[in-house]
Amino acid sequence: MSSLRLTPPSYIVLGLLSELGEATPYTLKQLAANGIGNLWSLQHAQLYRETERLADAGYLTERRESEGRRRKLYRVTDEGRRALAEWLATPTAEYTELRDLALLKLALGTDPATIAPVQLELHRNKLREYEQLRALSGKVEDLPPEARGAVLALEAGIGHEREYVRFWSRLAKERGAAN
Amino acid sequence: MSSLRLTPPSYIVLGLLSELGEATPYTLKQLAANGIGNLWSLQHAQLYRETERLADAGYLTERRESEGRRRKLYRVTDEGRRALAEWLATPTAEYTELRDLALLKLALGTDPATIAPVQLELHRNKLREYEQLRALSGKVEDLPPEARGAVLALEAGIGHEREYVRFWSRLAKERGAAN
DNA sequence: ACCGTCATGTAATCGGTTACATGATTCT
């Protein structure tokens, strides 16, 4: 019941759970690994802690199976739904840093030639993966409203991966030519 | 002397300090706020902790002013320099998630119309800021080698900001037209 | 029956953020 701060992981849990209805932390983990995990991934341990935290605060209800594995099943309360909706309705004006390790190394003086090829391949693979994922959904307008956001976020990811590929292939080429 | 794990902030400290020679945590903070802070920012408190940690582990030496403010001045040791060089020479194959709050909201079902305008302005401003910064340095080839990495990282940032601007202006337009 | 993997959870550790506190300078 205490007023705890809701963090991005909290909203991920609330968001996923309100679509699923009822689920165990482990189910959430599996679900998160696919879609939203590309944007913001979570360890399974964190999901156990987070669901517990949210349940303590009244945003989720906890139910324990009486037989078998006696797993814990969570469900979003009205309060949780309200908190999520409120957060979703508020625009963020916060700037998110890239915090990319390779760029950090670059900024601190690495020779681009040593990291560019690896990064290039990494982002090419990621781009391909995203594009394949994207191809599975059709046009955004044809999707049910609840599913649109995820696809849009995926499209953002594709754009950034393309940018990464452009960037690192430029560096790979320049150095390749210079040497 | 203990073997502690070196984190990205550790390398930022090592990197900045090895360029500066000797500095106080506060000086590092100021320096970091400008250049590298756009990529990976640090609180001042963290810099105090981190310098202390690194000094304990033997990567920095600590010297205290005898008069005046009795500030702590740090300097990179050979071991520190070695650790930094080793890290810089190792390519990373790790994928960095975007972890952008606005994209997260989008993925969880926000109406794009409510966040797109704010994000658009945010990223337009950031882009302008980066481009002005970029204009201060000339061509990359004319720079001293130590300074090139920072400019390249900045160029990466510009690319991503352009991508953000493209993305959010698309959403802003679509919705604007639909309504 | 046994082995490996998937599933489920807890505990300990640790980095990072927030909050607090105070000492110097500078400006009016």
Next chain:
DNA sequence: AGAATCATGTAACCGATTACATGACGGT
């Protein structure tokens, strides 16, 4: 001299990752 801001540092809290531990299930 007093106010405001810059500079310097410490302490407490908290979220997140790592490590540990065990139970169920599927295949051979």
